[in-house]
Amino acid sequence: MFRYILRRLLQMVLAFFGTTLIVYALTFAGQGDPIQALAGERPVTPAQRAYLTEKYNLDQTGVGGFFYRYFDYVKDLLQGNLGESLTGRSIGDILQQAWPVTVRLALIALAVAIIFGVTAGVLAGIRRASIFDNSTLVLTLLVLGIPTIVLAPLAQYFLGVKWQLFPPTAGSDPTFYALLLPGIVLGSLSLATALRLTRASVAENLRADYVRTARSKGLVKRRIVVVHVLRNSLIPVVTFLGVELGNLMSGAIITEGVFNIPGVGFNLFRGIRTEDGPLVVGIVSVLVVVYLVSNLVVDVLYAVLDPRIRYE
């Protein structure tokens, strides 16, 4: 197991450099005139142009120049310096403010998925083909079928504006209550998937041979379900939720955008919209790390949950 984790960490280093390189290339290599892009519509004076060329090493041209700037960027990155956005703010500071908001939103979404999705999934799996099972099937298909870009504004309009049950937008320093509705919207998709997955897993395990064995041991039904069936059924569900947490941590562009939540996704979207190359690359680099680490954690967790899985 130790060797496996070590090997995975080494692979992560490669994956990290590979993805940052691609993102860096996609963001900057395609730009015609980065200085004009920076200035937007305004004219650029020769003095400004000279200063910026010097600052961003733009005198180095061609592929060599690109790698020169990339390695320069990576050098800073490895020292923990994410650089500055085009607006002059430190990207590290931006993330420091945005991340806690996104993490809180992610945890609310995950809690919603676990509390409602897994519980309802277990019940639906036990009572297969019941009214409860069929109604959850319809509801989850509905949720899975509606994209967030439709669901979020609908929830905002009805629950936030019309009936005023929740604050319609979150604002700069959102409270738990303000994040609750966006959290539910964000979590509804994970909820639906977690429910389907749990239901299928429980239904399958209830038919397993070891359940017959447990019954022939004369165990009470409750124990068979809670100890034997659930322990096996939740292995794929926990794995899914782990991956999902990694996804949620990297921010939700649409949900954060609709509810005006100053999280990671919100800032990333702003960076893309304003063609703020350094901001986009900075955020994505950190997201890559978050995603790689969360995936490793999930794989290790999988081996802990299922003794048949052994990593060499």
Place this chain on the structure above:
Amino acid sequence: MTVNPTPASATPEGGHLLELRDLHVEFRTNEGVARVINGVSYHLDAGETLAVLGESGSGKSVTAQAIMGILDTPPAFVRSGQILYKGEDLLTRSEEQRRQVRGKEIAMIFQDALSALNPVFPVGWQIGETLRQRAGMSRADARRRAVELMDLVKIPGAAKRIGDYPHQFSGGMRQRVMIAMALALDPKVLIADEPTTALDVTVQAQIMDLLADLRRELNMAMILITHDLGVVAGVADRIAVMYAGRIVEHADVRSLYKAPAHPYTKGLLESIPRLDVRGQELSTIKGLPPNLMRIPSGCPFHPRCPYVQQVCVDEVPHDLVLGDGRTSACHFAQEVRDDSVAR
């Protein structure tokens, strides 16, 4: 002449340890009703071994699961009949009372120990669970007893292997774990449902020997379910042969092997490869087992039977008593037996 082998007037006192009377089980599916068990009657006395023999789909496992009360309902429903254990009909008992019987009075081991054991718990934990949950043992006591049980079924290094998971054992050792688990509460009856089918031939023999030894040592009664005639000979006292959810022949091992009195049993015995008649083509029973949703009229074996006559198509044969407690559900049982002797 038609006589029921187990007269309905048998008294509980003088009766058998376990007795099935005219059991009917059907599976209700979307495609229709499959009559899986059609009037099975057999009995088991303390300390004896009864082999239940038959092809897959003949209903032998379903009968066992009906005794245990672990049929999946739906689709399986016990339509009628009695399952008497120590004279009391288990089918009239509440689910809670039946649960008390499982494991403690009647225990069961299954064909494929890998899937029959829970993959995510150590074997010691699974053996101990029965003791903790059913006998109220403490965690430490259950663990100690689990090691003893693993020793009893001759798992080498039991104390060291108690924390291992099922997938870490070989097939034979896994089946031993199953047996240890079934023996945890000292059951009076052990039902072994094809315990060696998933194993290598050499390991099969070891497991059968172990079961026979344990049955003797612990003075249990055993129902051995199998489709393998070779497995039966050395272990069983009596044999009940099942076909299409019925017992077609019932005899002690010696007389059945010597002279089968049902064409189906005869066919089964003749389809065993023999060393002394090399070079001949192996005889088989022609045709396939019946579809249980459309069981043939009369004798269900008649489409495959070499002795078939018009009466076989028209009339369901009753159990014909042949003496020595032998019965055969064949219109021509006498002829078949005499044929077999002459051979």
